[in-house]
Amino acid sequence: xxxxxxxxxxxxxxxxxxxxxxxxxxxxxxxxxxxxxxxxxxxxxxxxxxxxxxxxxxxxxxxxxxxxxxxxxxxxxxxxxxxxxxxxxxxxxxxxxxxxxxxxxxxxxxxxxxxxxxxxxxxxxxxxxxxxxxxxxxxxxxxxxxxxxxxxxxxxxxxxxxxxxxxxxxxxxxxxxxxxxxxxxxxxxxxxxxxxxxxxxxxxxxxxxxxxxxxxxxxxxxxxxxxxxxxxxxxxxxxxxxxxxxxxxxxxxxxxxxxxxxxxxxxxxxxxxxxxxxxxxxxxxxxxxxxxxxxxxxxxxxxxxxxxxxxxxxxxxxxxxxxxxxxxxxxxxxxxxxxxxxxxxxxxxxxxxxxxxxxxxxxxxxxxxxxxxxxxxxxxxxxxxxxxxxxxxxxxxxxxxxxxxxxxxxxxxxxxxxxxxxxxxxxxxxxxxxxxxxxxxxxxxxxxxxxxx
Ligand code: GLU
Numbered sequence: 001x002x003x004x005x006x007x008x009x010x011x012x013x014x015x016x017x018x019x020x021x022x023x024x025x026x027x028x029x030x031x032x033x034x035x036x037x038x039x040x041x042x043x044x045x046x047x048x049x050x051x052x053x054x055x056x057x058x059x060x061x062x063x064x065x066x067x068x069x070x071x072x073x074x075x076x077x078x079x080x081x082x083x084x085x086x087x088x089x090x091x092x093x094x095x096x097x098x099x100x101x102x103x104x105x106x107x108x109x110x111x112x113x114x115x116x117x118x119x120x121x122x123x124x125x126x127x128x129x130x131x132x133x134x135x136x137x138x139x140x141x142x143x144x145x146x147x148x149x150x151x152x153x154x155x156x157x158x159x160x161x162x163x164x165x166x167x168x169x170x171x172x173x174x175x176x177x178x179x180x181x182x183x184x185x186x187x188x189x190x191x192x193x194x195x196x197x198x199x200x201x202x203x204x205x206x207x208x209x210x211x212x213x214x215x216x217x218x219x220x221x222x223x224x225x226x227x228x229x230x231x232x233x234x235x236x237x238x239x240x241x242x243x244x245x246x247x248x249x250x251x252x253x254x255x256x257x258x259x260x261x262x263x264x265x266x267x268x269x270x271x272x273x274x275x276x277x278x279x280x281x282x283x284x285x286x287x288x289x290x291x292x293x294x295x296x297x298x299x300x301x302x303x304x305x306x307x308x309x310x311x312x313x314x315x316x317x318x319x320x321x322x323x324x325x326x327x328x329x330x331x332x333x334x335x336x337x338x339x340x341x342x343x344x345x346x347x348x349x350x351x352x353x354x355x356x357x358x359x360x361x362x363x364x365x366x367x368x369x370x371x372x373x374x375x376x377x378x379x380x381x382x383x384x385x386x387x388x389x390x391x392x393x394x395x396x397x398x399x400x401x402x403x404x405x406x407x408x409x410x411x412x413x414x415x416x417x418x419x420x421x422x423x424x425x426x427x428x429x430x431x432x433x434x435x436x437x438x439x440x441x442x443x444x445x446x447x448x449x450x451x452x453x
Pocket of ligand 1: 007008009010042194198210211212216
């Protein structure tokens with residue numbers, strides 16, 4: 001059977017770097033096994049889901065280098081969910097409940113006060129037809145719960161029921177179904193919570209592996225039971241640790257923190273974001289991988305650690321710089337042109353080692369074409385006047401800087417920083433930057449003359 005995975009975001013906000021970890025894990029897993037990647041929008045919550053968010057998520061994935069083989073929307077598959085729900089109802093596994101959220105909360109508080117686990121008592125399952133009719137006559141609408149298979153025929157006497165699976169990240173896992181409330185699958189307004197649609201989709205779309213965050217481990221116990229109730233084998237599961245910032249704070253789609261869009265707008269390379277998102281919290285060191293194929297080589301679900309994956313957003317700049325320093329001209333040619341930079345490969349190779357982001361090349365292009373604000377300290381004025389007179393004749397080449405500074409040194413007796421820094425500041429307006437040997441030919445004789453007093 002072809003390996004098939006899915007990334008299933010709810011389009012209720014922009015995806016952040018933590019969500020991209022899940023997307024990339026699925027993508028790399030599919031790539032490594034020549035499988036298929038489905039982008040599935042879990043948009044059954046019509047109040048909060050928005051088409052703009054779905055479009056933005058697809059664009060963010062594209063930017064990261066993920067091109068789904070198939071895109072699905074749960075909102076267009078409701079009939080399949082209705083069929084599955086009917087099947088469960090016919091089997092007596094889906095029952096109507098009428099408690100309001102307040103009533104449920106009161107019951108939970110009472111259970112906690114008595115030292116009992118706040119598990120739903122299946123009161124809905126005891127209702128007679130007449131009682132249901134009376135509640136509906138009051139204007140109540142039912143929500144529907146799935147009866148967990150945690151009993152031996154009498155649902156009011158539960159027994160410990162372990163659902164076990166071998167998790168590709170966490171090893172052997174089990175969840176006791178007697179410790180959980182029967183999950184609500186259908187809301188009062190008839191809309192589906194994500195649980196059932198997710199299973200129906202995974203079955204219909206031939207999903208072989210479910211790779212998602214560890215916040216879904218308890219859901220997996222429930223979902224395995226529903227797969228069984230629907231007569232389908234459960235897929236293989238992998239629950240990865242979640243990315244958190246250094247202070248341990250989780251990322252929230254709603255807060256917009258570290259969204260993929262904001263990282264893109266900040267000028268970061270998709271591969272530095274992807275490298276950090278994938279390699280943090282694994283046994284592999286966090287290194288910038290220039291290509292998805294390289295990242296795929298470094299990626300292994302079994303190397304994902306059990307503890308949280310903490311990262312410092314600042315690390316992104318360091319990774320990005322390392323990628324940019326090695327970036328071939330062919331990879332940036334178009335982007336440099338879009339930034340109005342016409343210096344070609346010579347310029348790029350001269351400046352890339354000083355760029356954290358590709359867009360930093362603009363700083364040095366400005367130095368090349370000018371105008372710049374030349375920095376000339378009063379005490380260096382005479383020195384610079386002398387230097388100007390000693391500028392070698394002929395073409396300015398990569399050799400010119402060495403020849404020029406030797407001549408200036410011989411004439412003025414200055415050396416080291418006292419020799420180079422005033423020249424750099426006068427010619428570039430900056431106290432640091434690419435090698436002057438490379439910059440000099442790019443700046444050119446006219447600019448050199450104009451920038452020296
Ligand atoms: N929509 C769910 C989420 O974003 C999907 C979880 C899953 O992959 O099953 O958390």
